[in-house]
Amino acid sequence: MPELPEVELTRRRLERELAGKEIERVESRAAKLRLPIPVELATVLTGRTIRSVGRRGKYLLFDCEAGWLVVHLGMTGFLRHLHDPSPPGKHDHLDIWLTDGSVLRFHDPRKFGTVAWTQGDPLAHPLLAGIGPEPLTPAFDGAYLFRVSRSRTVAVKLLIMNAAMVAGVGNIYANEALFRAAIRPDRPACSLTQEECDRVVHFIREVLSESIEQGSTYRVAEATVAYHPLEFAVYGRGKGNCTRCNGPLEETRLGGRSTVFCPRCQR
DNA sequence: AGAATTACCTGAGCGC
DNA sequence: TGCGCTCAGGTAATTC
Numbered sequence: 072m073p074e075l076p077e078v079e080l081t082r083r084r085l086e087r088e089l090a091g092k093e094i095e096r097v098e099s100r101a102a103k104l105r106l107p108i109p110v111e112l113a114t115v116l117t118g119r120t121i122r123s124v125g126r127r128g129k130y131l132l133f134d135c136e137a138g139w140l141v142v143h144l145g146m147t148g149f150l151r152h153l154h155d156p157s158p159p160g161k162h163d164h165l166d167i168w169l170t171d172g173s174v175l176r177f178h179d180p181r182k183f184g185t186v187a188w189t190q191g192d193p194l195a196h197p198l199l200a201g202i203g204p205e206p207l208t209p210a211f212d213g214a215y216l217f218r219v220s221r222s223r224t225v226a227v228k229l230l231i232m233n234a235a236m237v238a239g240v241g242n243i244y245a246n247e248a249l250f251r252a253a254i255r256p257d258r259p260a261c262s263l264t265q266e267e268c269d270r271v272v273h274f275i276r277e278v279l280s281e282s283i284e285q286g287s288t289y290r291v292a293e294a295t296v297a298y299h300p301l302e303f304a305v306y307g308r309g310k311g312n313c314t315r316c317n318g319p320l321e322e323t324r325l326g327g328r329s330t331v332f333c334p335r336c337q338r
Numbered sequence: 339a340g341a342a343t344t345a346c347c348t349g350a351g352c353g354c
Numbered sequence: 355t356g357c358g359c360t361c362a363g364g365t366a367a368t369t370c
Binding site: 104105145146147162179180181182183222223224225229326327 | 339340341342343344345346347348349
């Protein structure tokens with residue numbers, strides 16, 4: 072399940088491998104993922120050069136001269152750049168062939184991913200227009216979180232997972248950041264003090280940047296970046312004990328999502 | 339406006 | 355072995 076660090080590592084890898092390459096043809100084998108795959112994709116992409124690969128939240132943005140290819144990996148999606156591609160297998164939904172014979176292949180068993188096409192400013196696309204500040208930029212700070220949380224009774228974990236509040240914080244890192252910040256995930260967002268908002272922001276930034284740094288040096292065969300190089304303190308340890316106080320962790324659900332925290336350390 | 343809920347999708351894991 | 359069930363979860367859409 073790609074979260075922001077995995078998407079950023081994918082961006083860096085693809086930027087390095089694809090920038091300047093020309094698209095020869097496009098083969099789409101699915102009509103839709105979570106949303107329909109644009110029917111005009113082959114027409115608009117053929118003959119175009121990929122100039123750069125950007126990112127907004129968990130969306131990848133491919134500058135293709137005539138417009139932008141927008142890709143979200145969803146839960147199970149990944150993009151591989153293959154120099155000697157085998158025939159497409161099950162769940163290989165999209166192949167973008169380059170003139171050097173390599174292929175950019177989108178694979179997504181659960182079809183939660185998204186492929187879109189837009190001309191003009193990609194940030195104005197409906198999927199991206201309402202997204203909040205990037206968590207690793209100065210625009211996301213404690214003052215901001217304090218301000219936007221004042222009228223919110225929703226659990227703080229759900230607030231920081233809301234892309235309109237801050238981009239790209241998914242379930243895993245929301246759990247981890249709140250553990251490090253020593254804040255209970257079910258606290259009403261409006262109950263947080265300024266100092267607590269400072270802490271939440273600080274640790275969101277810390278877990279994300281740590282994961283990016285560790286992931287950039289953690290590789291497996293064929294230059295594939297493995298997911299989740301970080302060892303998690305709470306995520307996936309619902310039946311275990313706190314790494315800090317050794318007390319039993321508590322597992323609950325918020326917004327239908329698995330939530331793990333230490334009731335002693337997190338207040 | 340904000341909160342709560344649901345739909346989308348398929349592989350893995352489990353009990354029987 | 356295989357059936358049926360539950361779970362995983364990002365985001366848009368829908369309802370209240």
